[in-house]
Amino acid sequence: KAGVTQTPRYLIKTRGQQVTLSCSPISGHRSVSWYQQTPGQGLQFLFEYFSETQRNKGNFPGRFSGRQFSNSRSEMNVSTLELGDSALYLCASSLVVGGASEAFFGQGTRLTVV
Amino acid sequence: EDKVVQSPLSLVVHEGDTVTLNCSYEVTNFRSLLWYKQEKKAPTFLFMLTSSGIEKKSGRLSSILDKKELSSILNITATQTGDSAIYLCAVLRGQNFVFGPGTRLSVLP
Numbered sequence: 580k581a582g583v584t585q586t587p588r589y590l591i592k593t594r595g596q597q598v599t600l601s602c603s604p605i606s607g608h609r610s611v612s613w614y615q616q617t618p619g620q621g622l623q624f625l626f627e628y629f630s631e632t633q634r635n636k637g638n639f640p641g642r643f644s645g646r647q648f649s650n651s652r653s654e655m656n657v658s659t660l661e662l663g664d665s666a667l668y669l670c671a672s673s674l675v676v677g678g679a680s681e682a683f684f685g686q687g688t689r690l691t692v693v
Numbered sequence: 694e695d696k697v698v699q700s701p702l703s704l705v706v707h708e709g710d711t712v713t714l715n716c717s718y719e720v721t722n723f724r725s726l727l728w729y730k731q732e733k734k735a736p737t738f739l740f741m742l743t744s745s746g747i748e749k750k751s752g753r754l755s756s757i758l759d760k761k762e763l764s765s766i767l768n769i770t771a772t773q774t775g776d777s778a779i780y781l782c783a784v785l786r787g788q789n790f791v792f793g794p795g796t797r798l799s800v801l802p
Contacts, residue, residue, distance in 0.1 A: 583735075612790075622736075622781060622792035635789050667734060684735040 581606065583672050583685035591691045597658040600688045604651050604672030610634075611653035612682070613645060616667040625668075628653050629675075660692045695720040697793035699782050705799045710772050714796045716782030717764040726758055726765050729781040731795070736781055739767070772800045 584603040592598050604611050612635075613625040624637040628647035647653045651672075657664055667689050673682040697718045706712055718726065725743040729736035740749045742758035742765060749756050753772075758765045769776055777800045782793040 614792075621794040622783075624789050624791070627788070635787075637789070669735070682738065684729075684737070687734040689734075 583670060583683050585668075585670055585685035585688050587688060588686065589689045589691075591693060592660050593693055594660055594662060596660050597656065598660060598690060600655045600657075600668055600670075600690070602653045602655070602670035602672070602685060604653070604670075605683055608672035608674055608683075609651050610673045610675060611647060611651065612671045612673075613653070613655050614669045614671070615639070616669060616687070617665075622669070625655065657690075662692050665690060665692045695784075695786060695791050697782055697784050697791050699780075699793035699796050701796060702794060703797045703799075705801065706772055707801050708773055710800075711768065711770045712772060712798065714767040714769075714780050714782075714798070715764065716767070716793055717762075718782075718784045718791075718793075719763065720784050720786040720791055722787045723760075724785040724787070727783045727785065727790075728756055728765075728767050729783065731779040731781055732777075739780075769798075772798075774800050774802055776800050 586601045610629045612627040614622050616622045626645050627635040631647045642658045645655045667687045669684050669687045671682045671684045700715045725741050727741045728739040740756045745758055745760040753770045756767045779795040779797050781795045783790045
């Protein structure tokens with residue numbers, strides 16, 4: 580079956596702009612989690628959606644938001660981009676909330692803010 | 694504050710060597726500890742450890758959890774160049790993952 584698909588793969592934006600990233604989970608998976616990965620901070624949890632509802636949230640400012648659609652696809656939005664938002668954004672899908680070994684990661688979106 | 698620490702952060706070995714990667718954690722509401730391998734972008738799942746002292750094995754890789762010491766180790770024997778990757782340790786606390794910084798392993802031919 581198809582894996583987790585993230586689009587776009589690469590993105591370059593300027594400071595102050597906003598960006599929307601997309602994640603399509605594995606068919607049948609209803610939970611989508613988002614992570615930010617930077618060399619300095621490692622992999623940090625942003626939020627998790629299940630059945631169109633945000634179930635868990637990490638410690639990120641309100642500029643980071645997300646949503647999930649009825650087909651379980653999820654989008655993540657970052658407004659008023661800052662240079663420090665440059666990172667690899669990964670999403671992971673699983674059958675259930677907080678699914679551990681069933682979590683499959685996408686290839687990520689590499690965001691560069693200039 | 695919850696934290697996961699990995700050591701070493703970087704390691705260079707030659708093919709055939711055996712390596713041990715360390716992960717220690719301080720988290721509330723611990724549920725399990727997971728190891729992932731990240732080669733290019735997408736981390737891939739290796740092991741999930743929930744109980745202390747029970748070794749999980751997969752080929753040349755093995756891992757064990759020590760809940761008394763709040764730590765885990767990942768062993769790789771007879772390393773190959775294909776083992777070169779970042780190895781991430783993650784702790785599932787409640788329903789959230791807390792990831793460590795990763796250990797960058799480079800295996801030279």
